[in-house]
Amino acid sequence: MTSVQETHEPGTSDSAVHRPNALVRQWQSFWAAVQFLTHIPVPAVLLADARDERPRLQLATLYFPLVGSLIGLVTGTVIWFASHLWPLWLAVGLGLAVEAILTGALHEDALADCCDALGGGWTRADVLRILDDSRLGSYGVLGLTLALFLRAGALAALEPSLMLPAVIASATLGRWAMILALALLAPLPDRPSLTQQAGRQTFGHVLGGAVLAVAGSLPLAVVSPLRLGLSVAAVLAVTAVFAFYLQRRIGGMTGDGIGAICYISQIAVLLCCCARLGITLRP
Incomplete structure (x- = not known):
């Protein structure tokens, strides 16, 4: 009885053979x-x-904006269809509920945790301890409530022609902000997490993610290039300020940190899209 053995090319290792x-x-x-x-x-x-x-x-971080575009497409489509059956505020609530189910309320949870930790912690040790606590405190409840109110209010205030483009762009740019945040501030080395495994992002990843972010934001660029420009500026400002603040408070980035940046960036984009700029947008 003969046995079949794997053959390798000369000079190759097992890791090279199994590498896709x-x-x-x-x-x-x-x-x-x-x-x-x-x-x-x-x-x-x-x-x-x-x-x-x-x-x-x-490598996965490169595709965050693309996944964000798909999430935004689902959320925006639900709001658009639901708005034909119910008042807009109900349609917005339904769209946000579907998105929360789709994402597991990942970024909402991160934002609430950050509000709790940064609001209730005075020292670095306090902030990190509260971040590890799964219980939700008053700062977290207040921060998440205000964030949901701002996001839902901005969505309800959007012009019909801007609804789907704005939702997709906000979801796309929000996930791109996560890449940018990890490029500006390295993950904390003493806190093992998926964010730490993703590591410090390179300029190439930021640029590659920006290409996908631009692609996902094209519908908004067609309807209102000015609003898109303001949105990008707002995302850059939110990410830079929050990263600087985390650097001063705890000395690095965390998973909750990039999640909070994502959610706040989405709100910033929607606020730019519903702002009164004194211009007329044709549907």
Whole structure:
């Protein structure tokens, strides 16, 4: 009885044999981004091998804006359809509820945790301790309530022609802000997390994510280039200020930090899109 043995090319190692090609790695990274940002079950066959966890997560961040565009498309479509059956404020509430189910309220939870920790913690140790506490305090409740109110109010104030483009652009730019935040501020080294595995983002990742962010924001650019320009400026400002604040308070970025930046950036984009600029937009 003969046995079949694996044959390798001379000079190759086991890791080289099992390493997927570039296209497969990008495909796996996209699904890793879906897994990271949503509650959609992703089959293991679509993800990289566990031995490649860190490189996969580092590449996955590149696709955050694309996943954000898809999330925004779902949210905006639900609001658009629901607005034909119910008043707009009910349609907005339904759209946000569907999005929360789709994402597992990931960014809402991060924002509430950050409000609790940064509002109630006086020292670095206090902030990190509160971040680890799963209980929600008064700062978290107040911060999340105000954030939901601002986001829902901005959505309800949008002109009909801006609804879908603005929702998609806000979701897209919000996820791009996560990449930018990790480029401006490295994850805390003493807190093991998926954010730490993603690591400090390079200029190439920021630029690559920006390309996808621009693509996802094209509908808004067609309807109102001025509002898109203001939105990008607002996202840059929010990300830079929040990253600087986290640097001063705790000395690095956390998963809750990038989640809060994402949500606040989305609100900033929507506020830019519903602002009264003294111009007439044709539907």
